[in-house]
Amino acid sequence: MNACAMVPRSATNTQPAVRWLARAARQLVLYGLVLLAPSMVWAAEGARSQLQAFVDQVQSATGQFTQTSLADPAQGARAAPQRGQFAFRRPGRFRWQILEPHEQLIVSDGQRVFQYDPDLEQVTERRADQAVGASPAALLFGSGSLADAFDLQDRPSRDGLAWLRAVPRNPDAGFVHVDIGLADDLPRRLELLDAFGQITRIDLSGVQTGVQLPEDTFDFEVPAGAALVRMN
Template sequence: MAILALAAAPALAGWSAARAAAPADAAGQLRAFVKDVRSASGSFTQVTTGAQGAGGGQQQAGSFAFQRPGKFRWAVEQPYEQLVVSDGQQLYQYDPDLAQVSVRAAEAAIGNAPAQVLFGSGSIDASFKLEPLSARDDLAWLRAVPLTSEAGFSHMDIGFADGLPMRIELLDAFGQTTRIEFTTILPNPDLPAGAFEFAPPPGTDVVRM
C-alpha cells in the first residue's frame, strides 16, 4: 500500500481542494463520491452480528481497491484469507483454505449489491431510495434501500465525512448486520497494472457458476 500512497500524491492534492466543498448532507456526499472518485484503495475492518446484535462475530481486517466501472479487489487478510476480485467482466471469489475459486459474470453477481453503491458508475437513484438519517459519531448518514427484492439485503446505512465513506452498516435478508469501517481510504491513486486480474494458483478447483 505504501507504493500506492506515493504514486497518488498529485491526486491527493486535487482531492483535498475538492473535498473542502463537499456537500454537508450524506446523499450529496455519496453522489459526489461516485462522480469524482474514479478509483480508491485502502484498508477496512468488518464484523457480522446476528439479529438484534446477538452472537457477535469475529472481526476481519483487510485491504481493498476499486476502479470504475465495476473493477474491485476486496481482500480479507485476518484472521484468515479470502479474496473477491472483479475485472469488470468476471467476478472471482477465492478461498485459499479450500483451494477453490468460483467464477461468475460480474454484472450478474454484483446486481444491486453494496458494491454497486460505492464501486459502480450507474445512477444511484435508479437502483436505490436514499433516505437521510440523523448524524452520529461525527458522520453524516444516509440509508440506501434497494428498489427491487433481488438485492439480497434490506438496507445499507453509510456514514460520510469529508466526502468519503467511513462506515457501512448493512442489514441482510436474514436479520444479520455487517459493519464495515474504512480505516484508511485513498482517493484516485495510480493503481498498478493488473490490480484487478486473478489467476488461480496451480491445483485450485475452479467452479464456474
C-alpha cells in the same frame, strides 16, 4: 370586606401567569424546531451529495477495512472481526482482500467477479452485472446514478457522520438495506442488514483517492489445485 382583599394580589394573577408561561414554552419549542430543521435537512442533503460526489469524482482509491458481523442482533454477540485492504478503479473494477483471521479474495475486472477461498481451495466466478448490480459493492465501486438501483432514504446524523440508507430495488439482492456513513465526501462506515437479520458493519480507514494502480491489480488467475465454479 371585599373578598378580593382576602387573597394576596400575586395569587389573583396565577392563572394568567400560567397561561403566559405555557404559551412561551410552546413558542420556544417551535422556535427550537425551526432552528433544528435546517440542520437536519443539511445533514440529509449532505449525505446524498457526499455519496454522489464520491461516485462521480473519485475514480480510483485504496484503503483498509475492518468488517464485523453481529451474529445475534438481540444479544449483541459478535464474531471475530475481519481485516483487510481494498482497491478500486471505476467503472466496476475492485479488489477486496481479507487478510485476517482467514484469507479470502474478491476481484472484479469489470466483466467478471472472482471469489477465492484458499481454505476451501475453491474459486467462484460470476458475471459482474449479476454479482454487483444491486450490491453494496455497487455503492462503493459502481458508477452512474445510484437511484436507479437503490431507494435512497435520509437518516439522522450520528457518530460524527452524515447517514444515508440504500434499499435495493431488486427484491433478490440478498440484503434488506445498507446504511452508509459519510464524512469529507468519503464513505467511512457501512452497516448492512441481510435477509437473515444479521448485521455486518464495515469501517473504512486510510482511504487514498486518485491513486495510480498497476494494470494487473484487478487480474485474477485460478491458483493451481483450486476448483473453479462458474455461476450463471
